[in-house]
Amino acid sequence: MKILCIVVIYNISIRESLTLHTLKNNNVFDVVIADNSDIDIDNESLCYKGNLIYESMGGNIGLSKAYNMIIDKYKNDYDIFTIFDDDTVVDERYFKELIDKADKHSKINIFAPFVYDEVGLLSPCIINGIKAIRIDDYNLITEEKVSIINSGISIRSNLLNNYMFDEKLFMDYVDHSFIKDSINNDKNKIYFLNVKLQQTFSGSSSVGLKQGMERYRRFKKDLLTFSKKYNMSKMETRILLARRMLKQLFLTAIYYIKSVKVAIKNLITFLFV
Numbered sequence: 637m638k639i640l641c642i643v644v645i646y647n648i649s650i651r652e653s654l655t656l657h658t659l660k661n662n663n664v665f666d667v668v669i670a671d672n673s674d675i676d677i678d679n680e681s682l683c684y685k686g687n688l689i690y691e692s693m694g695g696n697i698g699l700s701k702a703y704n705m706i707i708d709k710y711k712n713d714y715d716i717f718t719i720f721d722d723d724t725v726v727d728e729r730y731f732k733e734l735i736d737k738a739d740k741h742s743k744i745n746i747f748a749p750f751v752y753d754e755v756g757l758l759s760p761c762i763i764n765g766i767k768a769i770r771i772d773d774y775n776l777i778t779e780e781k782v783s784i785i786n787s788g789i790s791i792r793s794n795l796l797n798n799y800m801f802d803e804k805l806f807m808d809y810v811d812h813s814f815i816k817d818s819i820n821n822d823k824n825k826i827y828f829l830n831v832k833l834q835q836t837f838s839g840s841s842s843v844g845l846k847q848g849m850e851r852y853r854r855f856k857k858d859l860l861t862f863s864k865k866y867n868m869s870k871m872e873t874r875i876l877l878a879r880r881m882l883k884q885l886f887l888t889a890i891y892y893i894k895s896v897k898v899a900i901k902n903l904i905t906f907l908f909v
Contacts, residue, residue: 638715641665642702642719643668646696647673650683655726656686658726668690669683671691698806700806700810716790717790724751727831727832729831730788733830744824745792746826746827747828747829748788751834753835753836755770756770757771761782761783762776762781765868766862766868766872783815784826788833806858807854812862848887
């Protein structure tokens with residue numbers, strides 16, 4: 637069983653990736669870096685030294701296109717594709733569990749771990765309309781409303797002959813759309829591996845105004861695309877956009893408060909120390 641791990645990175649060195657610090661390459665799987673960066677960080681030479689496959693995306697083309705480019709190029713060479721964000725702590729038992737369950741359940745095409753962030757269980761979750769809802773009890777999940785995030789998902793290549801990631805979505809809802817399509821249309825089931833991964837959720841980090849507004853614009857475009865694709869409520873979509881804007885403004889305010897505190901601290905140090 638040949639496994640290819642896809643790690644998409646954006647404007648960071650692979651040395652900064654939590655995933656690659658914990659994802660130790662061996663004879664069980666290969667790792668390909670899909671580099672979405674729009675600045676030169678010399679990741680290609682670092683990949684060569686680290687025995688990683690390097691693929692430049694030629695700039696930031698978004699998650700869905702990056703996934704599809706890698707899958708399309710390598711789908712005849714691998715049995716399973718595993719996707720990780722660049723900031724996921726990967727349990728070393730993941731691949732042992734994946735190979736064991738993939739061998740035992742040949743008709744299952746999608747495998748996923750339990751993913752936690754600083755708040756709690758992040759994936760699996762329930763997708764209710766356009767809202768991804770966290771759960772405390774795994775038994776609350778139904779096949780009709782189950783969803784997962786991309787990081788940690790493993791997909792058999794034969795499924796990817798029929799379903800690719802929706803390239804109209806840049807970053808948000810890429811995972812939920814893929815799960816909705818593959819499960820609703822072909823009744824594919826997800827097997828949840830008895831493995832826990834730890835995820836750093838970048839959407840909760842504070843950023844400056846320019847970066848924050850760009851993040852919001854991309855979210856808005858993806859949300860409207862997802863909402864239209866699945867005929868979601870326009871009112872619910874507007875409410876979610878308003879909430880997201882407020883959240884982004886709050887995070888931006890925190891960013892500037894922190895910046896002012898750092899500036900004052902540095903000024904005091906300069907004047908009195």
